[in-house]
Amino acid sequence: MRLDKYVCKSTDLNKRDALACIRAGQISVNDVIITESATQVHENNLIELNGQRLITRPFRYIMLHKTAGTVCSNKDETYPSIFSGLDVQKAEELHIAGRLDADTTGLVLITDDGRWSYNLTHPNNACRKVYRVTLSRPLCTERAGIIKARFLQGILLQGETVPTLPADLTLITPTEVLLSITEGRFHQVKRMFSAVGNRVVGLHREQVGSIRLDIKKGQWRYLGANEIQLTHAHSDRWGTQAHQIRKI
Template sequence: MRLDKFVCKSTRLNREEAVVVIGAGKVAVNGSVVVDAGAQVHESNCIVFQGGCLKPRPFRYLLLNKPKNTLCSNVDGDHPSIFNLLDVEYPHELHIAGRLDADTTGLVLITDDGRWSFNVFNPKYHCQKVYRVRLRDSIEGEHKGEIDKQLVTRFKQGLELPGETKPTLPAKMAYVSEREVLLTISEGRYHQVKRMFATVGNRVVGLHRERVGSIECDVPCGEWRYLSDEEVEGFGFSPFSELDNRL
């Protein structure tokens, strides 16, 4: 973690104020004054400011059911930011893990733990994301009520998306109705679900993320909750196992 971020997370200083006090030589790391705000530090270091050893606030992990026409951004733009829906302290410390398009709804994870969010959406962990997809055209197969088996096979084998050299990783499709499916993917390329269906000649007209890993989108639209410790640790890796010196 950067030193200025550590100071912010341990005090009421904002990033600009933290940079100033660090540059003024008012912060020491393990007994030595450090004036580089970008210096990498670890939670186990003794970081002293104003005579006391700083202790960062615990990391926070939130789940939000994102409404349509909102932005996965910390600030408003063409649509309002989803951060307007949160009632928490220090919202500027939080970031969004696994952003959704403005017109996409469903599960969004929000945290101030950069290592955890990096690992959740790191392709090497193959974290599965489940989307409910509404389509323009019917995808029924030969028998009514069955999804086109050839299409299922194509998604399972991987699709070559325009402008990309590697096919998508295997995806699982489950039938809901003639124009609705559940799609499970384990990567997060740009507009991936929409591009996958465009590649096979269809069009996504509604997209909702229902699950990430074992975490279900179980709150009403526009509402949020904190994740339990079991949910945070349930992705098959330790939140503190990697990237100690990168974030």
């Protein structure tokens, strides 16, 4: 963690005031005065402000049920930010682990733990995301089987040179499917169905890793310790198998 971020997370100082303290030589790390705000520090380091040890506040992990017409941003844009309905202190310290488009609904995870969100979002960790997809054209069982095979094999999206990683398709109704992917490319789900001659008219994320959405639209809650640990600790088994399939 950057030193300036550590100071903000362990005091009531805003970023500007934290930078001023660091530049003034008021912060020491392991008994050494540090004046460079970008210095990387660890929570096990002895970090002091004018001789008083600083201890960071506990990390926060939040589940939010995103509604359509909102943006995954810390501030309002063309659409209102999902943070507008989040009643927490120091919301500016939070970030979104895996964004959704303005018209996409469902599970959004918010945290101030950078390592946790890295585990969720980095492609190498193959964290599975499950989407409920509504299609413009109905699928018969045979057609769904063909698309399922193509998605498992990986398809080349327009404008890209590397095929998608294996994805799993489950037919629910002729116009509704579940799609599990382990990547987060730009508009990936919509582009995948476009590549097989269909169009997404509704998109809803139900699950990320081991965390399932279980609250109503517009609501939010803190994650439980078990949810945090499971997602933090394991690289989703299905995602790991997907990478192995690609190598065969």
